Amino acid sequence: MQERSSVVDLANSLKAELDRYSPGGKLPSSRALVERFRVSPVTVSRAIAQLAAEGLVVTRPGAGAFRAEPRTGAPEAGDTSWQEVTLSAAGAAGLVPRAVDASGVLVTLAAPPTGVVEFNGGYLHPSLQPERALAAALARAGRRPGAWGRPPTDGLPELREWFAREIGGSVGPADVLVTAGGQSALTTALHALAPPGAPVLVESPTYPGMLAVARAAGMRPVPVPTDAEGVRPDLLEAALRASGARVFVCQPLFQNPTGSVLSPRRRLDVLRIARAAGAFVVEDDFARRLVHEDAGPLPPTLAAQDPDGVVVHVCSLTKAASPSLRVGALAARGPVLERLRAIQIVDQFFVPRPLQEAALELVGSPAWSRHLRSLAGELAARRTAMAAAVARELPELTVPHTPSGGFHLWVRLPDGTDEAAFVAAGLRAGAAVAPGRPYFCAEPPAGHVRLSHAGVAGTAEVAEGVRRLRAAVGR
Known part of the structure; x- marks a missing residue:
């Protein structure tokens, strides 16, 4: 049974027994619960924490867990109806409403x-997930000198260098910003490249998380159909011309959700068409480390084939490692890099150094x-x-x-x-x-x-x- 299921089951069992205890009464000790329910101490700790978060028990360090006192009356409900007017006010200025649908x-x-x-x-x-390798990497990272200090805003130099090598071509460490995962990188890229109300071209179908980012920022996603070879260049060119968009977001490798790979000929067509239109291509390279063992050689990244700074590259370690290893990268060349850097600093300052150190330890080990x-x-x-x-x-x-x-x-x-x-x-x-x-x-x-x-x-x-x-x- 997965740990999360054990926690839920234990929490439900304890809830059912709470009536046995008077308010303020002490629950059995963690050791007693471990022996009775045959679960781990971690499961007990998490189940008690869940009950505490729901206000059903109170924990006292060194003393144990106690049934919480009953709540005296419900708080008076306020009137939040005014928020509908305020949150929709942007529409009065002729902009696309910033509806957030997650x-x-x-x-x-x-x-x-x-x-x-x-x-x-x-x-x-x-x-x-490489749980042992992650645990070892995190332990080594925590012992590094300065591991808990403030990191460079662009990311650790060694980690930026690693990402640059992975992206390939002429991309160098100076072109890379370390981000808090791929979703954060996509958010930064879209905010940097398109203002509210602007059209943004996307593959159809495409990743819902990217659509949510665009809509939350007030942008207008415009679909460009795909087939077995990826996005159709003729329709991309027509969409750029008709919409006036200056951003196209795509996943050239194992696209989500279709799984298609942009063909070699189309890759060059996409770069050529975008360059002619003065548009950026946001390359979401989320699946490069999710290749199957029976796949042939992988194509290079679009960024590696781009000499003119058309591509803003997004990648991440999260999908191939763990949901909680939220470490990714943005790569770009030219003036756009400064805008990306400024937005990232304003939004999040920097990615926590211990997480960057752990990522560096992981990818640098034979276990990776x-x-x-x-x-x-x-x-x-x-x-x-x-x-x-x-x-x-x-x-x-x-x-x-x-x-x-x-x-x-x-x-x-x-x-x-x-x-x-x-x-x-x-x-x-x-x-x-x-x-x-x-x-x-x-x-x-x-x-x-x-x-x-x-x-x-x-x-x-x-x-x-x-x-x-x-x-x-x-x-």
């Missing part, structure tokens, strides 16, 4: 109920390359198992492309299928999937779901989750 992102962040197969996840299952090799094999096995299970159990669903990187399949539902109903039925049957609608910034051509195979324990759970989906649709 639902498409929360689907991949929220943990499903206990026992539900997690096909909606956006991160690696704990068994796929071993982890990536192991991950490549595991992801390939899970992808193959999922594709086979969908073809066997749900042949009416269409998988347009089976990727050789990333950790999900993009599945088209039969024409006329109610996407929301399919997702809800799957959850009732015990399999959580990500709906396709949030991946489109305009009307979708059909119903889709995204099935992630990285958030489950292994190929057996992949097969079980697809079997539950089959049961959900009544086959």
Whole structure:
């Protein structure tokens, strides 16, 4: 059982027993709870902390946990209706309303109920994370001289140099800023490149987190269709001309959600078209370290092929390591780098030094390359198992492309299928999937779901989750 499930189960058990204790009464000791429920001390500590956060118990260092005194009356409710007027006032100036909708992102962040197969996840299952290597890296980092001091605002020089080598081409350490993960880097890039109300070209479909950033900043996402070779250059050129946009955001490698790879010819076309239009290309290279073991040689980054500063490159260690290793990079050349640097400083000052030191220790250790090799094999096995299970159990669903990187399949539902109903039925049957609608910034051509195979324990759970989906649709 995963730790989070054990914590929830223990917290629920303790809640059910709270009536046994009078207000102020002491709960059993941590040792007694460990022995009674056969869980770890960490699980007990986290369950008690959850009850304390809910106001049900009070903890006293050295004394234990006690049932909280009952609350005396509910606080008087205020009138917050005035906020609707204030938050929508930007529309009066003719700008795009800054509506913040995180639902498409929360689907991949929220943990499903206990026992539900997690096909909606956006991160690696704990068994796929290099937990020992991360723990060792963090321990070594904490002992480094000055590890808890203030870091350079641009990031540790050694870490910037590592990222520059990974990006390739003529990108150097001076062109790199260390960021708090890929989402933070995307946010900084969009704020630097487009003002509120401006159009921003995006692949269709595309990553909901990027759409949320653009809309929250008052920008207007404009879709550019893709096919098996990535974004279509003819439609990109037409969209730039028609919209006047000066920013195009893309994922050339194992695109989320389709898994497509931008073809060599199209890569050069995209750079040429953007340069002619005076537009920037934001390259979200999130999946380079999620390559499968049966993939061929990877193409270079767009940034490595760009001599003119067209590309603003985004990458991160988070997806291939741990959700909590929020360390990434922005790379750019020319005057735009100064704007990116200024916005990052204003937004977050700097990435905490211990986290940067730990990332540097991790990628510099032999354990990192071993982890990536192991991950490549595991992801390939899970992808193959999922594709086979969908073809066997749900042949009416269409998988347009089976990727050789990333950790999900993009599945088209039969024409006329109610996407929301399919997702809800799957959850009732015990399999959580990500709906396709949030991946489109305009009307979708059909119903889709995204099935992630990285958030489950292994190929057996992949097969079980697809079997539950089959049961959900009544086959």
